[in-house]
Amino acid sequence: NIMKKIWSLIIIWGLFICVFSDSGGPDEFGYQWVDSDEAGGPVFNWIEISTTGTRLTALDCDDCYTWLDLPEAFEFYGISYSQMVVTSNGYLSFDEDATYFPISSTYSSFPDSDSPNAIIAPYNFDQDPADSPGAIYYQHFDGYTVIEWYEICQYPGSGSYDPSTWEVILKYSTKEIIFQYLHTANLTTTLRMGIENEDGTIGLNMHSWSGDPPDSFAIRTRATPIAAPPYFDNFEWDTGDFTIGEDSEWERGPVLASSPVFPPHSGGRCYGTVLDGDYVNNADWSLYPPHIDATTAEWPIMDFWHFYQTEEGHDGGVVEVSTDEGGSWFIIEPEEGYPTAMTDGPLAGSDAFSGYSDGWLYSSFDLSDFSGQEIMVRFRLVSDDANTDLGWYIDDFGYHQAYGVLHGNVDLAYFEPDSGARVEIPTLGLTEITDTAGYFIFDTVTVGTHYVRVTRDHFVPRDSISFTVDRFDTVYLNILLAPELYNEDFEETNGDMVPDPPEGWEWGTPTVGPDSAHSGVKCWGTKLGQNYESNAHWKLTLQVPLYEVNWPLLSFYTWYKFEEGFYGTFPDGGNIKASVDSGTTWEIVRPVGGYDGTIGDHNLFMPLEPAFGDDETGDFWHEVYVPLYDYSDYPVIWISFEIGTDASITNRGWYIDDIRIADDSTYAGVNELTKLPQNFSLSATPNPFNSSCRITYNLAEDAILEIFDISGKQIFHREISAGVGSILWSPDDIPSGIYFARLHNSTQNRIVKISLVR
Numbered sequence: 001n002i003m004k005k006i007w008s009l010i011i012i013w014g015l016f017i018c019v020f021s022d023s024g025g026p027d028e029f030g031y032q033w034v035d036s037d038e039a040g041g042p043v044f045n046w047i048e049i050s051t052t053g054t055r056l057t058a059l060d061c062d063d064c065y066t067w068l069d070l071p072e073a074f075e076f077y078g079i080s081y082s083q084m085v086v087t088s089n090g091y092l093s094f095d096e097d098a099t100y101f102p103i104s105s106t107y108s109s110f111p112d113s114d115s116p117n118a119i120i121a122p123y124n125f126d127q128d129p130a131d132s133p134g135a136i137y138y139q140h141f142d143g144y145t146v147i148e149w150y151e152i153c154q155y156p157g158s159g160s161y162d163p164s165t166w167e168v169i170l171k172y173s174t175k176e177i178i179f180q181y182l183h184t185a186n187l188t189t190t191l192r193m194g195i196e197n198e199d200g201t202i203g204l205n206m207h208s209w210s211g212d213p214p215d216s217f218a219i220r221t222r223a224t225p226i227a228a229p230p231y232f233d234n235f236e237w238d239t240g241d242f243t244i245g246e247d248s249e250w251e252r253g254p255v256l257a258s259s260p261v262f263p264p265h266s267g268g269r270c271y272g273t274v275l276d277g278d279y280v281n282n283a284d285w286s287l288y289p290p291h292i293d294a295t296t297a298e299w300p301i302m303d304f305w306h307f308y309q310t311e312e313g314h315d316g317g318v319v320e321v322s323t324d325e326g327g328s329w330f331i332i333e334p335e336e337g338y339p340t341a342m343t344d345g346p347l348a349g350s351d352a353f354s355g356y357s358d359g360w361l362y363s364s365f366d367l368s369d370f371s372g373q374e375i376m377v378r379f380r381l382v383s384d385d386a387n388t389d390l391g392w393y394i395d396d397f398g399y400h401q402a403y404g405v406l407h408g409n410v411d412l413a414y415f416e417p418d419s420g421a422r423v424e425i426p427t428l429g430l431t432e433i434t435d436t437a438g439y440f441i442f443d444t445v446t447v448g449t450h451y452v453r454v455t456r457d458h459f460v461p462r463d464s465i466s467f468t469v470d471r472f473d474t475v476y477l478n479i480l481l482a483p484e485l486y487n488e489d490f491e492e493t494n495g496d497m498v499p500d501p502p503e504g505w506e507w508g509t510p511t512v513g514p515d516s517a518h519s520g521v522k523c524w525g526t527k528l529g530q531n532y533e534s535n536a537h538w539k540l541t542l543q544v545p546l547y548e549v550n551w552p553l554l555s556f557y558t559w560y561k562f563e564e565g566f567y568g569t570f571p572d573g574g575n576i577k578a579s580v581d582s583g584t585t586w587e588i589v590r591p592v593g594g595y596d597g598t599i600g601d602h603n604l605f606m607p608l609e610p611a612f613g614d615d616e617t618g619d620f621w622h623e624v625y626v627p628l629y630d631y632s633d634y635p636v637i638w639i640s641f642e643i644g645t646d647a648s649i650t651n652r653g654w655y656i657d658d659i660r661i662a663d664d665s666t667y668a669g670v671n672e673l674t675k676l677p678q679n680f681s682l683s684a685t686p687n688p689f690n691s692s693c694r695i696t697y698n699l700a701e702d703a704i705l706e707i708f709d710i711s712g713k714q715i716f717h718r719e720i721s722a723g724v725g726s727i728l729w730s731p732d733d734i735p736s737g738i739y740f741a742r743l744h745n746s747t748q749n750r751i752v753k754i755s756l757v758r
Helices: none
Strands: 009-013 016-020 032-035 065-076 079-087 119-124 135-141 144-153 163-171 176-183 190-196 203-210 217-222 231-233 250-253 270-273 284-288 291-293 300-309 316-322 330-332 361-366 374-382 391-401 403-412 422-425 430-433 439-446 448-455 462-469 474-481 484-488 498-500 506-508 523-525 537-545 552-561 573-579 587-589 597-599 622-627 636-644 653-663 681-685 693-699 703-709 714-720 723-729 737-744 749-756
Touching: 032 203, 065 135, 065 144, 119 163, 119 176, 250 284, 374 391, 391 439, 403 422, 403 462, 422 439, 430 439, 439 448, 448 474, 462 474, 484 537, 537 653, 636 653, 681 737, 681 749, 693 703, 693 737
Parallel strands: 403 474
Antiparallel strands: 009 016, 032 217, 065 079, 119 190, 135 144, 144 163, 163 176, 176 217, 190 203, 231 391, 250 270, 270 391, 284 374, 291 374, 300 361, 300 391, 316 330, 316 374, 403 439, 422 430, 422 448, 448 462, 484 653, 498 537, 506 523, 523 653, 537 636, 552 622, 552 653, 573 587, 573 636, 681 693, 693 723, 703 714, 703 737, 737 749
16 A cells, blocks of 8 residues: 555764654554655645744743644644644644643653643754744644744754754644645754644654754645545555445455456455445445545546446446535546436436446546545445345555656667667656667656656756646657767866966866856866966867767856956957867857957957956856857867966956757857847947947846936936847937946946047
8 A cells, every 4th residue: 555655764864864654653543644755645835934924922932832822623633622832842732731841851752641742743852942043933824824933943052053944734624734844954862753642642653863854845644544646555455544434334355256256456355345245235335435635636537446236227336525524425427427327226317337347347537626625535335125236346446647648759869779868757756768769658647737858878968848748648759869079077087178388277176266166176267276377378178079960069157257348348358269170270159149348459369359358247157158050060179268368467267167069959040149148248339439339238138228427317218128239329419528328137237437529
């Protein structure tokens, strides 16, 4: 039974080991718990109330507690409570007789008859809200209450321990308790998690360990069994949390080998109305599966296999649903329809499973009308006062979202065979590996819109390939993976990059410039521990075979800070060049979005060349794409990262990490100026000007361009769309003087001084 399967998971954090299982119970009252790692368990769905809820200021201290009135009665171990105690030490209590609420002097497991009792303990240990960055909050919602311990530290507080954040959700109608753990710190004390009744004689001990419980983790506890999708049980090992109605003769077990029912649909056990004989006259027998949780299911389906043999038209079985905890019931139709119109007996006028099924049959019920609800379901066999037969048998009961099929092929471009690609549907936790033909199939894809991720070593990963599937749909995808011609993060090797001169570019860990490499600890930089030099002409060269690919694309992460430029003209800068003749001749290649500006003509090494430059445009790690499509016909390409500096001021320099060259046609036919740039820049030329000047900008997001005179009066205003562009400013009615162009949006601001000389 996947709802009750117990297994051990060992997690090691540092020196601490915690062992816990995925489900537990029932206790003597019937409470059971299951966590979010278990199929059919709760979904972690954090409800943040630290900004919307009410702070329990009485708990801003060590070993404190306060009473909290509830908006409606919460039933716990059969007793209804209208108020509860919230403690600073991570538990709740309904014990109205207790006068003191310590953390627990013994840390004994639940149940524990020592006062206080009637405890709900999501995270019980010695805590110190008085010396924590956060606090404890509550908020009442329609149908449930949330208590959050936000950023609370183990005693003696934040000076010694990191904070944890967790919460309890009490759901009134279903009497359900949800523990959720957003983040848990490295505890050095024993903690308790569990529940116990009003006198501490019945309870559930969930976890007790030293160390950290998991983050982004949930536990659901309730006395009424519940099935959340996906749920399945073949009744081989236990009851599947099914319950037999009062005065009903449903049974679980093996069937007689001589019976037409034998064997059950799977295994050796099933449910049936009298396994070794016939049902009786005037029967009204009900079999109840666990409550069906359709609160988050978009298209829930309930299905099972069954065998029936009854007096046709008189006796039969129906499936019924209740939306009011069994107060009223109504018949629901299977997707294939009931086979028989009942002409007599208690079900006269209704359709039902009646007569002979002639073997085990599959039946399914679309429960989408109940999405967003928790419902009860029952199998109900009803007979009249004459003639009986074998009855009704149920096996392999399932509850899941509606399914479709996704299949397809992954083509490893330029390579055979196409095996070994990993195809994932991350939202569903599904993974397949392609066969030699590149084929994959998922036959249980929940209806809706999902995305596929495809990866394979030495190929460019494909992410966010969207598809939509409906029930019974079969969707086909043909996915091309482009080979990586080069992929290096520089952690283990220098990537066969060649610096010229050898004392120029350096490979290793930067100690100035960026705080760290983009990934890992190593990268290439013009000088890892100091500024670049004046009058430097440094190249960093890479040779890469192109294997006749059609769309070679260079990408890399970069950080740079050069000497400050002057209106788009830079004294120092760097660009990228390509060669197909072993470096005899070089051509400048342009990144998507273009370079920042132009190196000044006084630079001896790279005069008037477009380049990355300035001291503010690139001092953050960002990705750059450089199409090399014009070189696809050549067997080998040489790539050079080149800087040229003048004789004066230096700066931190140019850093490069995570270089990849792959076959990728993303930017085929895309003009570099139509792609959103990485940098935010503003320049004006000529400057000073006489009659007009061109104001050029690079924008990743929309912005506003304004021009002010020296007194602060606005004389120009225009909204600018994201991209690379320029406007020609030709003021006719303003005098000579100093003006300021300001480009700004919600995150960035740039000002350029402009001189007008009449």
